[in-house]
Amino acid sequence: MLLATASCASTSSGGAKTPLSPGPSTTGTATTGATPTVSATVSSPSTPVDQNSPEAQAGIVTYRAMWADVVKVQATMNDNDLTLSHHLVGDALTYFHSATHINRLNGYVSAKGEPKLLDPVVTHVVGSGSSVQIVVTDCVDDSGYTKYTSDGTKVNDGDPGGRRFTQALVVPVDGGYKVKTFAYSRTGTC
Template identity: 25%
Template sequence: MAMAMLVAVVLGLGAGACSENAPRVEGVSSSKEGKGAAGKASDPPSGTEQAAIAAYRAMWVDAAEASRTSDAKHPQLDDHAQGDALGLLRDMMEEAKADGATSRGGVRVAPSVVKSQSAEVELLDCVDGTQWKQVKAGGSSDALEGAHYRAEATVAQGAGVWKVSKLYWGEAGSCTE
């Protein structure tokens, strides 16, 4: 059941600002940007945090591109994901492919920095998947309602490159905007 929810979220990532088929990810914030988890105004994110957030956002763009064809071996999947996070994305693509599903639509992300160290940043997000649509072969759409999903990510730097190394997803409705 949880894996099906994970697949549903990733399947909804392909969308376009200029084209229905181009990937799109909107929104980002940091607990140090505007209001944080406690609702207090705080300092802007550091360069380390900005780099981690950028890698997290880029991972979603990569996943969106791969989800358009449910390609677990898509060459972009490992551009911004590694380890457990990459394994989870690949598993989701394989499950979607087995179900004959691809995606269109988009997600909105707004990660908050939970913990920050020089080479690792932990993020918390409530991914808005209300604008995605899962499509099966022949063009039929599943009547899946989009939802909000709690996401926890660890973004790590190695060899000068930031990548999401751990990714956890809650079930549909596990968070609110």
Template identity: 30%
Template structure:
């Protein structure tokens, strides 16, 4: 089942409420790019382009998992590598978001293209505003597609991510900047194998509104 990733997530504030754009080209880089689109402010660590509808509970409405038992050894290895990259991206965002360290070259360990550019821009805005992110996300990713079969270079992942415990704080005082809770949001991602860097990188991502999974 193919995910319909027609939009780029605009993380220009790491907390935007509604924004959409076509996915740009995906070029590997450890340096942050620039997201030119801005959007209105939300409350927590994730953004919600409004591209995905809203089921009632976590995990509901996600595509069926890819049947790994029917895949080739190369496909199973690709699926595992892509999941490591996807979850590594979230781990790095939580860690670097705690200091809004958007210039850290480790931002590019698991992301590329528009995803890297947008998240870098988001952390940079938090830095300018004197904000940091504390807490962590919760997720339940599943691989839904691995292609091509012979030598996979593209893995699609569907996830339900919670930002309820990933909130903005004022860096100088440690006070919560906005305690409004988030919730479960559907995340769809493409993880691509970069032949130059010889690793899997999240190259496309869409995140839905609170309640979209």
């Protein structure tokens, strides 16, 4: 697994999903943020989110852009590259920056391939406008996304990668959207 050494949100040892939820709660070490307004409408599994709504589209576009940024930065393991801040903020930015930094300290100089985003969907939208909170849920296959040392050796860290339940909390920031909180579960959780 490419990001195993840093965690933003976690699963239990049994692999149960610890979902993100909009609002002031805490998941693992990641705080999800501001409290939605009282008039906010919460989408739940019984009320599917319109995937064509502007909020859902913004959530998916931001989530995909976040992954593109991560792949770009980890291709060189440059933990000073500011690209991560384009679509990440808060705990999620700390998570990916830390993972890249730790990988570099461990002698990994590049990552090749990229994770496959199998089915990103918006599962919750809370609030609206500048206080909207959007939860994107996905199953990410990172089996083809691997680390390499300076001599070109593929890193065998005991984790072959695979399908991982993943969630991201997307929020408005400075006129755009960024991923604020991120949960990346262990292999085999989706």
